[in-house]
Amino acid sequence: MMEPLVYIKGAKVPASQAHVAIFDAAIVLGATVTDLARTFAGAPFRLGDHVDRFYRSCRYARITPPVSRDETERICRELLQHNGALLAAEAEQAVVLFISPGELSVYAGSAGGGDMTPTFCIHTFPLPFYLWRHFFDEGAHVVTPSVRQIPAACVDPKIKCRSRMHWWLADGETHQVDPRAVSLCLDLQGNVTETAGSNFLIVRNGVVISPAPDHILRGISLVTVAEICDELGIGFEERNFQVYDVINADEAYLATTPYCLAPVTKINGVTIGEGRPGPVFARLMAAWNERVGLDVVGQIQASTAPA
Amino acid sequence: MMEPLVYIKGAKVPASQAHVAIFDAAIVLGATVTDLARTFAGAPFRLGDHVDRFYRSCRYARITPPVSRDETERICRELLQHNGALLAAEAEQAVVLFISPGELSVYAGSAGGGDMTPTFCIHTFPLPFYLWRHFFDEGAHVVTPSVRQIPAACVDPKIKCRSRMHWWLADGETHQVDPRAVSLCLDLQGNVTETAGSNFLIVRNGVVISPAPDHILRGISLVTVAEICDELGIGFEERNFQVYDVINADEAYLATTPYCLAPVTKINGVTIGEGRPGPVFARLMAAWNERVGLDVVGQIQASTAPA
Amino acid sequence: MMEPLVYIKGAKVPASQAHVAIFDAAIVLGATVTDLARTFAGAPFRLGDHVDRFYRSCRYARITPPVSRDETERICRELLQHNGALLAAEAEQAVVLFISPGELSVYAGSAGGGDMTPTFCIHTFPLPFYLWRHFFDEGAHVVTPSVRQIPAACVDPKIKCRSRMHWWLADGETHQVDPRAVSLCLDLQGNVTETAGSNFLIVRNGVVISPAPDHILRGISLVTVAEICDELGIGFEERNFQVYDVINADEAYLATTPYCLAPVTKINGVTIGEGRPGPVFARLMAAWNERVGLDVVGQIQASTAPA
């Protein structure tokens, strides 16, 4: 059976041969920058926006990708096309980019010094919709752990990076409440920020509200929500809010590339709004479906776990 | 030529075959816990203390190593012995342990769910003394970047973890001042903490001072310094200090497993003390040499970069 | 049947007649200062220390008790004696003092202005040991909620006050993990502080450690532990620590007047030490038993819930 291809260190190799050395900065330092885009009906969605954001993260992290922005986008498309052909027709794919500063040769026992060569990798995987189906059947449950989000004075949350130990620790606490709960970290001042894998939004009196943009990753799905709000004449505000506002919201959402927008129906065990997807959610998804030419939620709800 | 062995996922494999999958949590999340010990004259130094600290880090991170603490120590010793035999007689080795929560199977395209199997690896490398020789010839230069250390409210600095993007960012600033400068991060309150790879100590009026222990990694070399101070009747205090105290210190040091203790002679371009290794340094290293049966600094100063 | 007496507003009244007006500052502002002592074998324990602390809290809160410190202690003893006579021989009592700035007459519809007369109340209740029996059978489970302890810049935690909404909120989160879990609040910097009703201590390498004294209530039981440590030659330190230290402690305790000292065996679902009362606990309680002339833990374990 054919294997998907992975682009790594300048070459496309079968996935089973795509490895990272144990002395790569990706492993030793977690100093990795990443991004992730997906397909709808097989076509990449806002891939250019994802690649642009990836390059912004790279600039901040002082890691220079070995190929140009356009070449990067081209490789993404090629991999999606090649690897998609190996999948069932209805499958959708994610394409992941990541880059580390490169191998720490000294750790490998060879001579150090000189400039490092970044380790740049692009790979794909089929979106496991079945994992998120319960978000749409019951709504997600978010929990605020005692672990706080890392402040911008340390690492700016506006880059998508892989030094994510705090999220792992947060989940360790959150899963004590509910094994399927999603960690929603507060910042050091007690503001709601985001989850490990998504932006977090609330709706109050018909207005969609996202945290102040300087404390969170600027998600492409969040931008899509903002654009749809603008089209539909739904208010969209960016300002800090707290747990009180979530508890008293009419609706709440997770916004993220893999599953676009999921309703949140509980926080710390307290029901939000009516405890089910609300009318603003329906309007937003209707517009989203139109943009991508398929029923986003239906596709997820139709998924099943692999045998 | 024979290769060193690496212990990974339960097996000892030649180093060239020791890889980590691109969808391992070590790479995707940086949620990796680590530790590092070294040899003196080929014999492991305080290996038990390092393994104990590694297990404490694992408990905090809720990652359960697949083998017992004693088995871990045994594997370390075996690798050091086997791999040391491949090196020149005078070489010293580091042994590195790291563990991640395991592979994110979903990313790999296979079914998710179920518990993850941690990725546990132990490997060695010869200590590249030549990289640190200049610390002993000229003294290290520490620079305080604008990037702050991650607070314990996010990730406790007492664990040795590999979500180290903030250190990479710190170095990006610090190297603007001096390409060989070492980043010395302040915490959010402006206290001196530690460097990416070492504890930081100062000497004032004959007393060795280390930052309050709740803000820093409890280095085994730091513990060794404390013990030696106790033996020699040198005062040893643990309390917060700031850049003022470093500028006005009599001596300052980096304490770390690979090179034990190095003199720091400049901070932000300002000379510390006399600008050369001081009398307390000489006393501490004399005692250290006695403990390990060799001339620690001499060994480093005699090193040369590989051709 | 005879009723216990309550001292309120200068008179001793039957408990069923002891009320607070709905426009009292105790209810309108929560600006109440309190303290609580207990008996062992019917005799008050360190009652003078509790009364002294109560008067210190009053000074900070600028509320002047209407009777002298000595008169207050005398009333406590009288109530304990009178009310104790109504109880079963083996019962122990708590005596509670509280004072508010007094009634807000305006709220009552009468003329405001002039100085307020503090509302001062002393009452007793039999200690419900059966509620805490499980701490000694299984050990307590502490959970760190996202809610933080109020900083000293707002209200100093060194006073025992009844503006405790944050503890109520903390419990709302904590009980999602475990209905019997005890909230252990972190401060804004992420340090461990105390629980709603007790001090929190850990043991590491044979040394008992309590948080820095400026962040917590100075519990009389905590002082008793410190004194016993001093007698027995057990190290006792006061310094900040974090969740890492609790997870890696050998033992942990709750120290509080009603049940003296209880073993903590879990934090956020992670087992502490061996998961059962440890050897230092046994030594501390043996000394405590000697001080009070009875088996403290045995008395609690022998208790049963009322029918």
Next chain:
Amino acid sequence: MMEPLVYIKGAKVPASQAHVAIFDAAIVLGATVTDLARTFAGAPFRLGDHVDRFYRSCRYARITPPVSRDETERICRELLQHNGALLAAEAEQAVVLFISPGELSVYAGSAGGGDMTPTFCIHTFPLPFYLWRHFFDEGAHVVTPSVRQIPAACVDPKIKCRSRMHWWLADGETHQVDPRAVSLCLDLQGNVTETAGSNFLIVRNGVVISPAPDHILRGISLVTVAEICDELGIGFEERNFQVYDVINADEAYLATTPYCLAPVTKINGVTIGEGRPGPVFARLMAAWNERVGLDVVGQIQASTAPA
């Protein structure tokens, strides 16, 4: 003479019989949620908005009122009607709602456990306008004490709660400056927040400015001001400001249900603007008078203290 009625624990009782037990959570924990509305010419003003806010506070505090929101509003109206009939024709009333988690039965000596029954109370009192007359004759004097407002990470200021010890402490400092001064607490970052009983607004260059809404209680009077500004074409902004901005404001106000809007003419002894009610104040109150059908300020200035 007839007494006003108080609704408490499900019954309407004469005010002199409305008490709270000394072991109620309202007294023991201060874990009470509250709200307050008033009448104009005897008619309740925005009562529905107050009841809605009360229910939002309850949700946050996890206290479930024993009656529905609509029933609550109905009881408020009934009490206002009944109790108003006992007052002079020109009197106005406040209606107060408060709820605590209920009685801590253990403290009462009876068996604990089981769910608590909330203590829910609604009562009224005639508004003591004479207490606020000097605000309109001379302007209020606000003072910033060293005590800081409690941050949202501990208790969200958006709920109206009765754990108000910090306000009591703030007043203890503020009244050293001026016995009639009003405490204006800063937050931990030094931003102006609100007073114990009112929102605080400034006017600069014709624009009314209120602190960012996530740091303060969203007062119904503040909302009224915002609506009036919108009607009159006066700018209304919500953003953080500091003492500098108050000192250099053209006008400043206290906004609160009992007296609507009062001019502030001094801060920390420094005169604000011209030191008297300004032109924007006059416009706002003219519109307010129109809304409620009476001269709000005139009514207050005509009041006299009871004999």
Next chain:
Amino acid sequence: MMEPLVYIKGAKVPASQAHVAIFDAAIVLGATVTDLARTFAGAPFRLGDHVDRFYRSCRYARITPPVSRDETERICRELLQHNGALLAAEAEQAVVLFISPGELSVYAGSAGGGDMTPTFCIHTFPLPFYLWRHFFDEGAHVVTPSVRQIPAACVDPKIKCRSRMHWWLADGETHQVDPRAVSLCLDLQGNVTETAGSNFLIVRNGVVISPAPDHILRGISLVTVAEICDELGIGFEERNFQVYDVINADEAYLATTPYCLAPVTKINGVTIGEGRPGPVFARLMAAWNERVGLDVVGQIQASTAPA
């Protein structure tokens, strides 16, 4: 040769006779408030705005200037006229106002007590354009030191004051990177604030962005930029941003009275945008030139250092 005149302590004196006593609060406390305006083609620019801001700073600092606001403006104009006549035709001048609380007579050995007489001084100097020419030839390089801006809880950055030790310390670090670099201080939360002598702005997607106005001095040049943006239909936003946003900005500027607006092309060694003045800069300066009737940048680039 004729000397410029300086207004000090109520008199105009030749510059060589304008001194401050060593026991003046300006020297002993640095408790000085200041402002600075400039000429274009010899005519003062927005002098009234500068004088107004100076009086606002004075109010905050509780220092009462000995002459009225209008008299102050008149003296400024007189000095500019008189002193300008002594200069080459093409020279431009700055006029500086400063005021301290006055002389600490006790320090002088005479009797203390009584109210102090403020030391009020107005002086001018020719603008040394040659010092800033390189900003326009190469672009400015900003560096973020580890030193943080003083928070508003200590001294509000909205006043122009001369307690500027933190800026001196910041430059000590920044000049280690590049002797001509400009310190750009972050606040305690990691937000970009301003430089010692200018506001800092970025451009992203055609919108000019300035930090939230409560953290910075409200520069008159910043206001001018805002007004020009409004005229030209260029978006102008005030909100917090961080180093990430600067690194990924299209353009960045320093805005300040002496040289109006200078392009910033590097931050911490990383090139911003194209590394040269951008199209928005050109539009802003074209409008500025029109306002002042000369080529602002051309004038600076034509300057030469004095022999």
Next chain:
Amino acid sequence: MMEPLVYIKGAKVPASQAHVAIFDAAIVLGATVTDLARTFAGAPFRLGDHVDRFYRSCRYARITPPVSRDETERICRELLQHNGALLAAEAEQAVVLFISPGELSVYAGSAGGGDMTPTFCIHTFPLPFYLWRHFFDEGAHVVTPSVRQIPAACVDPKIKCRSRMHWWLADGETHQVDPRAVSLCLDLQGNVTETAGSNFLIVRNGVVISPAPDHILRGISLVTVAEICDELGIGFEERNFQVYDVINADEAYLATTPYCLAPVTKINGVTIGEGRPGPVFARLMAAWNERVGLDVVGQIQASTAPA
């Protein structure tokens, strides 16, 4: 009549000729470092310690004094001797050192660039004891303003510097409470720090307590107190404390060079201890008197204000 001499810019000049240029960094930036010593019975006290601290402050501020440390001490002694001869026999003197980075030549209209020459000044003044007499007659009253001490992340409080605007602002608030009150600033966390001119100490249960040394200037008088405590067997601790601890202290003091140690008897209007100098104060001053050979308090109490 003869004038005292002032050392300034390398020369000794009559005091009436000692000025600082209006464009000196001392005035423009407040970037001045200072120190102050005094005489007892005409003999300088711990002058060497003051000069050493001055040189440490200079190193931190990167200002290099133009003469050596020993030469500086020599000039101090010469001035004290010369100027003391002009005073009454019983007078005591202060000697003040200050240094700024020098004149900003550009502000003066001459060419900028090149290194600056520091402005170094040493002068004396007779100690105005009559100003502090009331501290010893009634005790000092300290008030905690809303203004916070500048954190070490901005300017380290361990240097004695003259960027003191925050103290001026603090006094503006404090004097509203009591015109003779002394501002006692809290830090951003709410800890007690120091006053503008002295260290602050409390006594509790016979132990003298000073704030943690990293948040305050290390006063020479504070060191003297610590030494005397050591001699007399009085406990001396350095740890953070808060307003609660001051209110409940047995005694409290101001420690400072000019008047050594003064009793504090009120904080924010609340009496401390017995409201008069306590027994520990008497012991400390007895030892101090012995050290300096005169009755320190008596000398102050005998002083009178000049006619």
